[in-house]
Amino acid sequence: MCGRYSLATPAQNDLRGRFGLSESLEVRQRFNVAPGDDVVAVTTSKEGEPRGELLRWGLVPFWARDVKVGYKMINARSETVAEKPAFRDALKTRRCLIVADGFYEWQPRPDRASRKKQPFHITRADGAPFAFAGLWASWHGDGAPEDGLRTCTIITTAANAKLTDIHDRMPVILPDQAAEEAWLDHATPAPLLPELLVALPDDLTARRAVxxxxxxxxxxxxxxxDDAPPEDDPAGGGDAALSLF
Incomplete structure (x- = not known):
């Protein structure tokens, strides 16, 4: 799953150039993005033109009666996204990129007396910003803004080998700009979409206990x-944690 992520990159101009975000779009450093927050995304117009905008994290289908349903739809499973009523229409022409530079996952610690889990910050190995594969929707129910409430979900897939000891799922991180363009393109054939919804390769993935x-x-x-305290870090230090995998 993906229930928390970061967009802590301080170089906003680099982000704007990388993802085609306009100067009018508010882009803030975020260290702990949570469900229900407004998030930086790239959607497309009806004509398929990319556009940067803010979406609320937690997809609310157009037919939903209550906006609170979005908190149950922060993620969509890649294996069933084409079948679920909440996601299948969005998969056709409402695909989006959700801009990030890392995500968090919590590892159970059965050998510890405490029931608390150990958080990890997971990034690309090169530390570069990236895009999650996402879907978006517009909701016009009671309480929505006049032009509708625009929301999104992050697609997840089976975790790669580098992360399976932390969690069995991970968000789909599109590996390069070609994959991002294919995900956004309305002309990409439906049978090719599942090929994009795969785990980031192990050698492109880094992890650090925080x-x-x-x-x-x-x-x-x-x-x-911040790095995890030495007594909590499973590898005794951030760099050591990476060297074990």
């Missing part, structure tokens, strides 16, 4: 990215 600050979904500050 401290407990990120575990509070209301806390969004730089200390979310």
């Amino acid at each position: 401290g407990p600050a990120v575990s509070d979904a209301r806390h969004d500050a730089p200390d979310c990215l």
Whole structure:
């Protein structure tokens, strides 16, 4: 799954150029993006032209009666996304990119007396920003803005070998700009879409144990990215953690 992520990259101009985001779009450093937050995304117009915008994380289908359903739809499984009523229409022409530079996952610690899980920050090995494969929808129910509430979900897939000891699922990180363009393109044949919804290769993936600050979904500050205390780090240090896998 993917229930928390980061967009802590300070170079906003680089992000705008990389993803074609306009100057009018608010792009803030985020250290702990949580469900229900507005997130930076790239959608497409009816004509298929890319456009940067803010979407609320947690997809609300057009037929939903209550916006709260979005909290149950922060993720869509790649294996069933073409079948689920909430996602199958969006898969046709409402695919999007959700801009990030890392995501968090929590590893159970059965050997510890504490029931707390160990958080990890997972990134590309080169540390570059990337895009999750996502879907978006527009909802016009009671309480929605006049032009509708625009929401999104992040697609997940089976975790790669580098992350399976932490969790069996991971978000789909599109590996390069060619994959991003194919995901957004309305002309991409439906049978080819599943080929894009795969795990990032092991050699492009990095992981680092971080401290407990990120575990509070209301806390969004730089200390979310602090290294785990030595006594909590499964490998005794950030660099060592990477060298084990």
